[in-house]
Amino acid sequence: MKYLLLVVPCVIALWVPLFNMTGPELFGIPFFYWFQMLLVPVSALAILAADRLGKA
Amino acid sequence: MFDHLNIVAASVFVFFFALVTVLGFFASRWKQADLDSVHEWGLGGRRFGPWITWFLLGGDLYTAYTVIAIPAVVYAIGAYGFFAVPYTIIIYPFLYLTMPRLWAVTHKHGYMTASDFILGRYGHRWLELAVAATGILATMPYIALQLVGLEKVISALGFQGEGLYSHAPITIAFVILALYTYKSGLRAPAMIAFVKDTMIYVFIIAAIIVIPYELGGFGAIFAAAQKAYDAKIVAGAAATPAVKVAAGLVLQPQQVAPYITLAIGSAMALFMYPHALTGTLAASSGRAIKFNTMTLPAYSFVLGLIALLGVMALAAGVKVNSPQDAVPQLVLWAFPDWFAGFCFAAIALGALVPAAVMSIGAANTFTRNIWKPFIHPAMTPREESVIAKLVSLIVKVGALVVIFVMPTQFALDLQLLGGVWMVQIFPALILGLYTRWFSGTALLVGWAAGMLVGTSLSWTTKSWVPVHAMKWDIPLIGPIDSLLGFTAYNGLTSVLVNVLIAAILSLVIRPRGVDETSPQDYLDNEPA
Numbered sequence: 300m301k302y303l304l305l306v307v308p309c310v311i312a313l314w315v316p317l318f319n320m321t322g323p324e325l326f327g328i329p330f331f332y333w334f335q336m337l338l339v340p341v342s343a344l345a346i347l348a349a350d351r352l353g354k355a
Numbered sequence: 356m357f358d359h360l361n362i363v364a365a366s367v368f369v370f371f372f373a374l375v376t377v378l379g380f381f382a383s384r385w386k387q388a389d390l391d392s393v394h395e396w397g398l399g400g401r402r403f404g405p406w407i408t409w410f411l412l413g414g415d416l417y418t419a420y421t422v423i424a425i426p427a428v429v430y431a432i433g434a435y436g437f438f439a440v441p442y443t444i445i446i447y448p449f450l451y452l453t454m455p456r457l458w459a460v461t462h463k464h465g466y467m468t469a470s471d472f473i474l475g476r477y478g479h480r481w482l483e484l485a486v487a488a489t490g491i492l493a494t495m496p497y498i499a500l501q502l503v504g505l506e507k508v509i510s511a512l513g514f515q516g517e518g519l520y521s522h523a524p525i526t527i528a529f530v531i532l533a534l535y536t537y538k539s540g541l542r543a544p545a546m547i548a549f550v551k552d553t554m555i556y557v558f559i560i561a562a563i564i565v566i567p568y569e570l571g572g573f574g575a576i577f578a579a580a581q582k583a584y585d586a587k588i589v590a591g592a593a594a595t596p597a598v599k600v601a602a603g604l605v606l607q608p609q610q611v612a613p614y615i616t617l618a619i620g621s622a623m624a625l626f627m628y629p630h631a632l633t634g635t636l637a638a639s640s641g642r643a644i645k646f647n648t649m650t651l652p653a654y655s656f657v658l659g660l661i662a663l664l665g666v667m668a669l670a671a672g673v674k675v676n677s678p679q680d681a682v683p684q685l686v687l688w689a690f691p692d693w694f695a696g697f698c699f700a701a702i703a704l705g706a707l708v709p710a711a712v713m714s715i716g717a718a719n720t721f722t723r724n725i726w727k728p729f730i731h732p733a734m735t736p737r738e739e740s741v742i743a744k745l746v747s748l749i750v751k752v753g754a755l756v757v758i759f760v761m762p763t764q765f766a767l768d769l770q771l772l773g774g775v776w777m778v779q780i781f782p783a784l785i786l787g788l789y790t791r792w793f794s795g796t797a798l799l800v801g802w803a804a805g806m807l808v809g810t811s812l813s814w815t816t817k818s819w820v821p822v823h824a825m826k827w828d829i830p831l832i833g834p835i836d837s838l839l840g841f842t843a844y845n846g847l848t849s850v851l852v853n854v855l856i857a858a859i860l861s862l863v864i865r866p867r868g869v870d871e872t873s874p875q876d877y878l879d880n881e882p883a
Binding site: 305306312313315316319321324327329335336340345346347349 | 434448605648650656
């Protein structure tokens with residue numbers, strides 16, 4: 300589970316066909332841009348979760 | 356020379372430069388210790404806690420050149436420049452797993468550089484030398500590029516000069532930087548990083564609020580950018596000879612594989628650089644590093660915002676000869692002079708912090724892994740710090756000379772190749788953290804093969820290029836097509852060749868050198 304939390308955000312970040320499109324837009328920003336930027340904090344939270352699991 | 360100088364912006368700029376100069380010299384008294392010891396001078400005595408490390412690594416990795424170059428690519432061709440975002444996403448899970456191990460083993464054995472660890476792990480002098488030389492070779496052009504970033508903002512201030520005078524401002528800036536780095540070591544960039552990072556955050560937050568407001572919102576910005584890319588494609592097709600321009604708000608089909616492989620390969624290469632490792636190993640604990648893998652993404656988010664400056668520059672109608680002028684010109688267009696001076700100072704400090712850490716990382720490596728073992732084995736710790744300080748000066752002067760006498764393109768090409776070369780030490784360093792199965796000699800041959808393959812893939816008759824189709828025309832063998840049908844980053848292709856060769860040869864050549872580390876040295880023993 301710990302390793303899954305670390306690997307999944309990487310796989311999504313590299314799975315370009317998943318987000319290589321303009322819609323849906325957010326505040327006028329195409330999907331391609333806001334999705335990848337959203338993934339940044341999500342991946343950081345995933346590392347945090349993996350870290351907590353590792354300690355438990 | 357000063358006729359077109361923007362006095363208000365230049366005054367703000369000089370103020371901040373003077374401020375960090377004072378900080379740089381003052382830093383020698385911070386966490387006071389004997390700076391004649393290379394551990395203290397070159398690694399801050401490994402006493403940087405989680406927050407200092409956050410500022411230092413953030414200031415060290417997200418450089419001025421990044422702030423200029425990433426939006427420049429977005430300005431020029433759009434979505435492709437955004438590869439920096441997935442690149443910096445995948446890097447942190449990787450760091451979380453590997454760097455606390457590296458920190459633990461280097462702490463236990465007093466290693467300061469990647470090559471120190473390589474020598475301890477494999478007991479192989481020549482592999483140590485190869486790793487050290489690669490690091491120095493790849494770092495030199497990277498420092499030179501920080502100077503390019505610095506020069507871009509100084510010219511945007513309106514400074515014009517002829518001949519030797521044209522380089523006067525960056526020479527002064529670099530000499531001052533060299534002096535306080537010489538005196539204070541890694542403490543100087545660590546302290547200046549607080550100022551630099553804060554200023555970059557203020558600059559970007561202001562830009563992301565003010566510029567869309569002035570341009571009528573993000574919808575209008577992206578619509579205008581789309582038009583600009585379409586116009587470039589039309590202009591390219593109409594040119595003689597016709598050029599097929601790949602530009603747009605999303606990736607063109609032929610850009611997808613380069614985008615993915617460039618992100619992977621760049622992520623593998625980044626923490627092989629001496630400056631990245633210096634910043635990491637200066638941390639006070641494995642926990643401080645783990646903390647940073649969760650908090651450094653804040654800078655990645657900012658990097659995404661910085662990339663968006665490229666589309667904003669298009670929408671604002673900024674016209675420049677070189678895309679690298681897009682951000683400075685956008686800043687001048689969007690902000691009053693005093694704040695433009697602030698932003699330019701932020702970018703300039705973004706050049707100084709990494710340049711200082713890079714020169715220290717290169718100096719540590721040269722002193723400990725080239726000078727000491729090959730030229731003067733009986734070196735005392737004091738001599739070690741004298742040499743390291745001198746080398747940090749020489750490295751900076753070398754970068755200045757490169758900028759003076761070579762065209763900028765030379766530094767850009769070397770930087771591109773630097774990434775391809777740097778990733779070649781990945782197998783020895785990272786696999787070495789987990790296993791001693793590979794033999795030192797096999798890794799050395801793999802390294803040489805990777806260097807050769809990576810460099811030759813990047814060479815074309817017209818220019819050096821980072822990517823190559825997955826089909827090759829090999830001398831003496833002839834054309835081979837992998838039938839994969841895509842184009843990939845040369846750093847990634849060549850490091851795969853490297854690992855493959857190292858693995859096959861390790862089956863034949865068994866390791867002979869002495870491994871001075873033991874499995875428990877790698878464990879991150881933090882209090883539960």
